[in-house]
Amino acid sequence: MAVFKPENVEDFYEIREVLGSGHFGQVRRVCERTSGTCWAAKFMKLRKNACSRLGLERSSVEREVEILQAVQHPNIVTLKDVFESRAEVVLILELVNGGELFDFIAEKENLLESEAIEFMKQILAGLGFMHSKNIAHFDLKPENIMLSDKVSAHPTVKLIDFGLAYFFNQGEEYRSTSGTPQYIAPEVINCEPLSTAFHSCCVLSVLRLSGLSPFQGETKEETLGNIIAMQYDFDERYFSTTSSMAKDFIEKLLVKNPNAVICFQPITRKQVANRNRSSINMKTFKKFNARRKWKVMFKSSCNDFFPLQRQCESDVEDTESKPASLLRRRLSSSS
Numbered sequence: 001m002a003v004f005k006p007e008n009v010e011d012f013y014e015i016r017e018v019l020g021s022g023h024f025g026q027v028r029r030v031c032e033r034t035s036g037t038c039w040a041a042k043f044m045k046l047r048k049n050a051c052s053r054l055g056l057e058r059s060s061v062e063r064e065v066e067i068l069q070a071v072q073h074p075n076i077v078t079l080k081d082v083f084e085s086r087a088e089v090v091l092i093l094e095l096v097n098g099g100e101l102f103d104f105i106a107e108k109e110n111l112l113e114s115e116a117i118e119f120m121k122q123i124l125a126g127l128g129f130m131h132s133k134n135i136a137h138f139d140l141k142p143e144n145i146m147l148s149d150k151v152s153a154h155p156t157v158k159l160i161d162f163g164l165a166y167f168f169n170q171g172e173e174y175r176s177t178s179g180t181p182q183y184i185a186p187e188v189i190n191c192e193p194l195s196t197a198f199h200s201c202c203v204l205s206v207l208r209l210s211g212l213s214p215f216q217g218e219t220k221e222e223t224l225g226n227i228i229a230m231q232y233d234f235d236e237r238y239f240s241t242t243s244s245m246a247k248d249f250i251e252k253l254l255v256k257n258p259n260a261v262i263c264f265q266p267i268t269r270k271q272v273a274n275r276n277r278s279s280i281n282m283k284t285f286k287k288f289n290a291r292r293k294w295k296v297m298f299k300s301s302c303n304d305f306f307p308l309q310r311q312c313e314s315d316v317e318d319t320e321s322k323p324a325s326l327l328r329r330r331l332s333s334s335s
């Protein structure tokens with residue numbers, strides 16, 4: 001277990017601008033006083049006492065730290081240090097400078113399917129490594145897939161936010177009710193034992209290929225209902241530039257409890273040519289991304305202005321919306 005240093009983080013780091021914010025605090029750029037090297041500091045408020053409804057339990061932060069230490073991989077953000085005071089814990093993380101992968105894609109005029117696959121491979125490499133350590137992320141969504149930098153033509157994918165991640169013991173059945181509706185797996189909604197399957201990853205692939213969120217309904221309940229029913233289709237309006245191999249890949253993965261080994265390598269010359277011609281539906285993708293960004297911004301400003309209300313709203317939603325209730329271990333974002 002990492003040492004939670006009792007010293008004041010500001011003695012070692014100069015605190016700079018806000019990079020982002022989550023439910024339990026802000027992430028800020030910080031510069032090490034001795035070397036000038038910059039890092040990202042994730043400030044997480046701790047629960048004052050057992051009755052308090054605000055902040056995180058220390059055990060939950062400990063789990064995030066333990067998991068970050070166990071997943072040292074080029075496609076996963078690195079943890080450098082941990083500081084603790086009475087009110088908060090500060091994680092010093094590798095500074096991920098390239099912004100979100102989805103924003104990077106949305107800024108492009110065109111993206112070939114083969115380029116999208118390169119990103120997918122990196123996401124799967126990070127996830128595969130986590131799974132080899134019996135860890136599942138459980139909150140994979142566009143906001144948590146970042147890029148190393150803005151300068152290189154082929155930036156490295158970095159997975160972030162391990163607040164909902166879980167360490168499986170051998171043979172253990174784990175049921176979680178955490179997650180973000182659009183990306184959540186059917187077994188989560190059905191309260192069935194979880195696997196380290198790639199459901200969210202597949203939803204993200206559909207999004208990248210078409211710009212469509214495959215299960216998105218008008219309401220959270222409808223979204224969750226669509227996931228349970230595995231109700232989606234390849235509407236020609238959105239998938240006309242998608243290769244049949246990519247559709248096949250999605251069909252094989254978007255099933256309940258996928259356990260087949262799926263190959264996504266083009267074999268014949270025709271398949272190679274098809275893939276090279278196929279591209280991402282940029283128009284719909286850009287629209288989806290703009291809407292997504294707006295929602296994230298709106299939620300984050302609500303968090304800033306009405307932290308107490310947010311907490312209460314989440315609690316009401318947790319206990320009242322059934323059967324699709326998401327009783328969150330940690331409050332995650334909602335669709």
Ligand code: ATP
Nearest residue numbers: 019020021022023024027040093094095096161163
């Ligand atoms: P949530 O409430 O969504 O679960 P959280 O409180 O767990 O969020 P993170 O998702 O880890 O917090 O971080 C919030 C935001 O801060 C991210 O969306 C991202 O914009 C930014 N961020 C997090 N880690 C880094 C990093 N290592 N480098 C740069 N920016 C980061």
